[in-house]
Amino acid sequence: MRTTDKQPRTSPLVPDAVAREIARHDWSSIDCGCGRPAGHLDHLADTLWDAAEGHPAAFRALEGHAFHTGVLRPPAPAVSGVLMAVWAAGPPRQLTREALLWALLSLLGAEDDGSSHEAGLYGQCAAHIRAELPGLREAAARCPGSVSAAYADGILRLLDLTA
Template identity: 85%
Template sequence: MRTTDKQPRTSPLVPDAVAREISRHDWDSLTCGCGRPAGHLVDTLWDAAEGHPAAFHALEGHAFHTGRLRAPAPAVCGALMAVWSAGPPRQATREALLWALLRLLGTEDDGTSHEAGLYGQCAAHIRAGLPGLRRSTGAPGSVSAAYVEGILRLLDLSD
C-alpha cells in the first residue's frame, strides 16, 4: 500500500499546514537514504512535528548521510520548514529543527548550490522561510542563534 493511500494521520499537536505538507508527497516513490522506499519517514516527520527532538536527528541516514543529500531531502526540508513556520514551542525542538536544516544545507548533491538539484530545492525551501528564521533566532550566543547564523552563512546571507 502506498503512503498516500493510507488513512490521513492526525494529531492535536500538528497544525493543518504541517499535515498538508507531509501528506502532499508520494513518499513511497522516493528512495530513502537507507535504500528503502521513503514512506517510513512519514512517522518520523509526524514525530518531529509533534515536537520530539530525537525525530529530527533520526533523519540522518535517510534525508542526508555521509555528507550527501538523499532523494527525500527536498520533501523532508519542506516539511521541516512547515514545522518551523508553525512555531515549534520548545527550545529543544527548535534547536533540533535548526540542526536538521543546517545539516541539509551542509551536505551536497550531484550539482551545485546554484542548480535545482537536491541542494537547490532544499535551499529554496529554507530561503522561503528566512524571515521567520531571522525573527526567531533566540538570544545572541544561544545554540539557536548559532544554528541560524550557520544557515545564513551557508546561504551566503550573513552580514
C-alpha cells in the first residue's frame, strides 16, 4: 500500500484489479532507476495510473525508472505486475495496446541487474508476463504485420515461447 498523505487515486477508467495491483506496492520503499530518492516513486504509481487510463505516453515514461539504458531497475517487477493487470483488463484503444506491448518488450529486452534476489529482476518480470501468455499469443496472431503483432511476437520470442 502506498504510504503517502494524499488520497488514493481513483478513476472510472481503471478496473478494480488494476487499482488493487497499483495499491499493493509500497512505491516509496522501492529504489528508483532514475537515481532520485525513493519517495519519488509515488510519481511512478501516478504514471501507472495514467497508463491504466489509456494514455499511451505514460508507458514511455516508465523508461528511466523501471528500466534505464538497457538495464532493469528495482521497480521493474512491480511495474510488470501492473502492466499485466492492465493487459488482462483489455485496453480498448489500439494505441494503448501498442504502447503497453512496447513497454513489456522493453522490460524483457533489458538486462537483469545481476542481483541474486529471488529470481532476479528479469525472472520476476518474466513471471508476471508469462501469466498472460494466451492473450499475448492472440495479439501476435490477430493482425499479422501490425505493430501489436510485432511487439507481441517479440515478447514471445524473448520468452522463447513462440512454438
